[in-house]
Amino acid sequence: MMTRRGWWLVALNFLIPGSAQALAGNRRLGKIGLGATITMWVLLIVTVVVALMSYTTLLKVFLWDLSVFGLFTVKAPLLLLVEVLLIAYLVLWVILTIDTLRLVRLVKTGPKARFGIALLSVALLVVSGVTTAAGASKVNSLHGGLASIFEASAPMAEPSDGYYNILLLGADSSKNRDSMRFDSISVVSVNADTGRVTITGIPRDLEGFPFSKDSPMRKFYPDLHQGHGDPTCGWTGAINQLNTELEVCRDGSAIYPDAEKNGSTPGVEATKDAAEGLLGIDIPYYAFIDMNGFAALVDALGGVEITVTERLPKGGGPTYEGEPVDDWATGWIEKGTYRMDGKTAEWYARSRKTTSDWDRMKRQRQLQQAILKQFTPTTVLSRFEEIMKAGEHLVKTDIPSQMLPAFADLAVKSKKQKVTTIELTPDNGVDQYTPDIAAVHKMVHKALHPASPSPSPKG
Numbered sequence: 001m002m003t004r005r006g007w008w009l010v011a012l013n014f015l016i017p018g019s020a021q022a023l024a025g026n027r028r029l030g031k032i033g034l035g036a037t038i039t040m041w042v043l044l045i046v047t048v049v050v051a052l053m054s055y056t057t058l059l060k061v062f063l064w065d066l067s068v069f070g071l072f073t074v075k076a077p078l079l080l081l082v083e084v085l086l087i088a089y090l091v092l093w094v095i096l097t098i099d100t101l102r103l104v105r106l107v108k109t110g111p112k113a114r115f116g117i118a119l120l121s122v123a124l125l126v127v128s129g130v131t132t133a134a135g136a137s138k139v140n141s142l143h144g145g146l147a148s149i150f151e152a153s154a155p156m157a158e159p160s161d162g163y164y165n166i167l168l169l170g171a172d173s174s175k176n177r178d179s180m181r182f183d184s185i186s187v188v189s190v191n192a193d194t195g196r197v198t199i200t201g202i203p204r205d206l207e208g209f210p211f212s213k214d215s216p217m218r219k220f221y222p223d224l225h226q227g228h229g230d231p232t233c234g235w236t237g238a239i240n241q242l243n244t245e246l247e248v249c250r251d252g253s254a255i256y257p258d259a260e261k262n263g264s265t266p267g268v269e270a271t272k273d274a275a276e277g278l279l280g281i282d283i284p285y286y287a288f289i290d291m292n293g294f295a296a297l298v299d300a301l302g303g304v305e306i307t308v309t310e311r312l313p314k315g316g317g318p319t320y321e322g323e324p325v326d327d328w329a330t331g332w333i334e335k336g337t338y339r340m341d342g343k344t345a346e347w348y349a350r351s352r353k354t355t356s357d358w359d360r361m362k363r364q365r366q367l368q369q370a371i372l373k374q375f376t377p378t379t380v381l382s383r384f385e386e387i388m389k390a391g392e393h394l395v396k397t398d399i400p401s402q403m404l405p406a407f408a409d410l411a412v413k414s415k416k417q418k419v420t421t422i423e424l425t426p427d428n429g430v431d432q433y434t435p436d437i438a439a440v441h442k443m444v445h446k447a448l449h450p451a452s453p454s455p456s457p458k459g
Helices: 002-016 017-023 027-062 077-105 111-149 239-249 266-279 291-300 342-350 356-375 377-382 382-392 402-412 435-447
Strands: 067-068 072-074 163-171 185-190 199-204 283-292 304-308 312-314 331-333 335-342 395-397 420-423
Touching: 002 017, 002 077, 002 111, 017 027, 017 077, 017 377, 027 077, 027 291, 027 402, 067 185, 072 283, 077 111, 111 382, 163 266, 163 291, 163 402, 185 266, 185 356, 185 402, 199 266, 199 356, 199 435, 239 266, 266 283, 283 291, 291 342, 291 382, 304 342, 304 356, 335 342, 342 356, 395 402, 420 435
Parallel strands: 163 283, 199 420
Antiparallel strands: 067 072, 163 185, 185 199, 283 395, 304 335, 312 331
């Protein structure tokens, strides 16, 4: 009888923590255990029901920020509360398991059953502990990632002409650089209704662009940006040199006084204004991708599948003019279709010594699409902590975390549609030094607002 009692108590402690104490032990401890268990199950059921009905509502609840008397903001306090509750419940479960072993009275059970009951109790504790700890760890990763990536207090923006537009910047942010020049500049436009994504690639050396009408840079360049003329800022008027100009040659904080408060920088804001003037669209947000951490994100996603059409060298380039490629290349990216790891993908995005900037832009766009494709619910859930850890060191943005529910909903919709790309290159009739701004505006508008197909004639 004591043996059967022992098996039942251990099973009950695992299935309904607190029930063993309520039946055969400390009733007060049993009430605490049962109360905590029922509360956790109710919260879990409510969460699942809300997620099934509207997961965006669930995201809004968990991503809500708490402002404390206007002095500081606590990021996603409900996520922090969930983490604390899970850890507290795990501690309680350990206490209940130890107490259950006391109630079993192993010395009065059968000789063979003593070892089995103790082993089962420990095994079930490990299962429950690992599961609960894993849940707490994922919540901790999400909370830490949100606090690190979404630091901004920028206001939420409404769709502009039916689109959310985000300036996507890629560069090497090494501390040994005097100032950063963006290696990759593009604008991601997401249709606010359908989720359709359009990516517009802007050559980093493109010149002769206007700033948006309300840009403070208009004070210096009322017509077109033609360069600052100071060699420390670069002699050209290339769009990727704006960051240096605002950091080194001008008082950027005076020109864009709210940039830092909103999670941005003067150089980024000037580049935003330039992209707005060039493309003829409003761009409220940016996201900066640190190329030094880019490989970590690709690895966190499990790699990306890419079709390579041209053999590309790895390495920094020749040390003297005319040096053979085989002498300076540290490796090669061979032709073919295969899954690239992070380092290979980074070289694929940056290699340009044997090809043109236009070819590199196309490869970067190819990688962007491959990464978007890889962001499936299964991948995100299975590699959640790796993705969040990579993101903390990879991405900076002024997108408010409150925008994430809407973007998550659009991300699901976008999976069903093909990504459209526009490259502002000579192949598409865009001159690098004297672009036809009106023609660029028309090109972008046509891509974002394609004409509806004419109905087929009857009969």
